[in-house]
Amino acid sequence: MFIERxxxxxxxxxxxxxxxxxxxxxxxxxxPGEGRPATVRxxxxxxxxxxxxxxxxxxxxxxxxxxxxxxxxxxxxxxxEGEAEESSQGIL
Ligand SMILES: [Zn+2]
Numbered sequence: 001m002f003i004e005r006x007x008x009x010x011x012x013x014x015x016x017x018x019x020x021x022x023x024x025x026x027x028x029x030x031x032p033g034e035g036r037p038a039t040v041r042x043x044x045x046x047x048x049x050x051x052x053x054x055x056x057x058x059x060x061x062x063x064x065x066x067x068x069x070x071x072x073x074x075x076x077x078x079x080x081e082g083e084a085e086e087s088s089q090g091i092l
Pocket of ligand 1: 009010011012013058060
């Protein structure tokens with residue numbers, strides 16, 4: 001199960017689809033599972049100092065870093081980190 005959002009590649013500027021999934025953790029190197037989009041790949045990141053499952057641009061292949069997608073106010077998934085986890089615990 002993947003959630004799709006629109007984003008602009010920071011490198012080539014083209015509109016692309018980016019994806020997140022329930023239970024996603026920042027810079028996680030655990031495989032997101034079967035049926036993942038081809039642009040979600042295990043990629044090397046200098047920011048994370050290692051490899052993690054990240055979105056990539058379907059045009060130029062540039063990594064769309066978790067920090068940008070989740071932590072920047074302009075990011076496609078800003079505020080969504082851990083959301084699936086919280087909802088499963090129930091909020092009164
Ligand atoms: Zn690009």
